[in-house]
Amino acid sequence: MIEIAQAFIETSFAAISPAQVAEAFASMAASFGFTSTLIVDTAKLEAAIASAVVFATMPGSVERCDQRAPFLTNPLNRHAAQFDTPFTLADVSKSNGLRESELRNHLPDHIGDADLVGFPVHRDGKLVLYVGCCGTKPEDTPVLRAMLHSCAHAVYDRSTALSGETPLTPRQADCLYWTSQGKTYAEAGCILGLSARTVRAELAKAKRKLGARTKAEAIAKAIARNGA
Amino acid sequence: MSPSALRVDQTIRDYFRRLSKASSDEEIGATLASIGALFDLPHLQIRHSHMKDGKMVKEAIFRSPHTPKRVLKALTRHPMIKTACEVNAPLSLSDTDRLLAARGVKRSRELAGVVGLGLNVKSAKHGTLHAAFFGRHGTENGLARSLLLFAACAAAERRTNRPQPTPSTRPLTGREQEVLDHALNGRTDAEIAAALGIATRTVRFHLVNAMQRAGVTTRAQLIALAARANGTGLAS
Numbered sequence: 001m002i003e004i005a006q007a008f009i010e011t012s013f014a015a016i017s018p019a020q021v022a023e024a025f026a027s028m029a030a031s032f033g034f035t036s037t038l039i040v041d042t043a044k045l046e047a048a049i050a051s052a053v054v055f056a057t058m059p060g061s062v063e064r065c066d067q068r069a070p071f072l073t074n075p076l077n078r079h080a081a082q083f084d085t086p087f088t089l090a091d092v093s094k095s096n097g098l099r100e101s102e103l104r105n106h107l108p109d110h111i112g113d114a115d116l117v118g119f120p121v122h123r124d125g126k127l128v129l130y131v132g133c134c135g136t137k138p139e140d141t142p143v144l145r146a147m148l149h150s151c152a153h154a155v156y157d158r159s160t161a162l163s164g165e166t167p168l169t170p171r172q173a174d175c176l177y178w179t180s181q182g183k184t185y186a187e188a189g190c191i192l193g194l195s196a197r198t199v200r201a202e203l204a205k206a207k208r209k210l211g212a213r214t215k216a217e218a219i220a221k222a223i224a225r226n227g228a
Numbered sequence: 229m230s231p232s233a234l235r236v237d238q239t240i241r242d243y244f245r246r247l248s249k250a251s252s253d254e255e256i257g258a259t260l261a262s263i264g265a266l267f268d269l270p271h272l273q274i275r276h277s278h279m280k281d282g283k284m285v286k287e288a289i290f291r292s293p294h295t296p297k298r299v300l301k302a303l304t305r306h307p308m309i310k311t312a313c314e315v316n317a318p319l320s321l322s323d324t325d326r327l328l329a330a331r332g333v334k335r336s337r338e339l340a341g342v343v344g345l346g347l348n349v350k351s352a353k354h355g356t357l358h359a360a361f362f363g364r365h366g367t368e369n370g371l372a373r374s375l376l377l378f379a380a381c382a383a384a385e386r387r388t389n390r391p392q393p394t395p396s397t398r399p400l401t402g403r404e405q406e407v408l409d410h411a412l413n414g415r416t417d418a419e420i421a422a423a424l425g426i427a428t429r430t431v432r433f434h435l436v437n438a439m440q441r442a443g444v445t446t447r448a449q450l451i452a453l454a455a456r457a458n459g460t461g462l463a464s
Binding site: 005012013086120142146149153156161181213214219 | 236371448
């Protein structure tokens, strides 16, 4: 278990974009049976800025995360804002008196009757990042919860640090990351909700900023900057 | 220390690095104690109970050097320790105050003003590790609970499983490595060919072979992989 967490931390330090850190977290959660993960930047959500969803393993959950509706009307989010410890539906039900079946109405449809564990990340008494993991009968012990909760905090810190360390915008970094994963412009565009031409344009900007002539050089430079 | 000044990612990374070098219980304990200190819980006691020859053995494996003995004694007898054993989750002294109040029991005099967290790491193979962090003005928020329990778990695992050397990956041939180094520096195929005195098609041939060895399908993936390996010093 600790080896898995250690691998996550090292991957997150070598990451070139926030999306990559989030993906590493999701794949770590998946190895414990949490088949879907949703990571939401709650500061962006409250300011009603698009792309508050940092990462979602299931397409469809993004649309469900309605940015126009006030964030705190969802009882799950209200609980996350109030308590800074990992929680399940049973905990939320205890804190606000709603039945678990009622709480499920506030969840994306694809989750069905899977188990859910929420990991709220608080800083200075405020909810800054919400990480939700779902799975059918996942491995779930207090120690594992503590580990994933600590790593959720690390996701927040690493993403914040990444936006300060690289001269690249998160969008440029994300384009560069998916390209380094062997995706074509069109595939990367599909993942990020951009057109293939925009991905190309973002990569061109990234190349200029990093002082690289080729795509390969840009990737090498971006990794050398963060990975060392 | 306020949690906002704490960088969790760096804390965990430093912790793992120190832990991988630690060889004795003393070093592992000291590493764990320094995480406790981040939350103003500088005192730490670790005990380990496990089955040996059909009998339950309890041993103290670490104690911070400046831990007040009187408090430690009161803490060991405190219901927190026993309750934490039962619930197998982080439990703070203020949690147990609530439990005790229901039974009409007050805190003992020695524990007045003490803040602390009791943690348990159970495993079928290695028994139970009990860790008690405490101090005078400590934090016991969600982050402290999770991070300290996580760290205690890492300590317990590292204590029993010494790190194994990782198997090395199959290396590239000299020429493949040479071509890759040039490519890492942003050279085009034509430039690499000129530098090495070979044909452009040969450069591609070497790169394609390197990709196959690395198990990737595009040049961008290969460069990402090689750059990362260079950065961490795992391969050259």
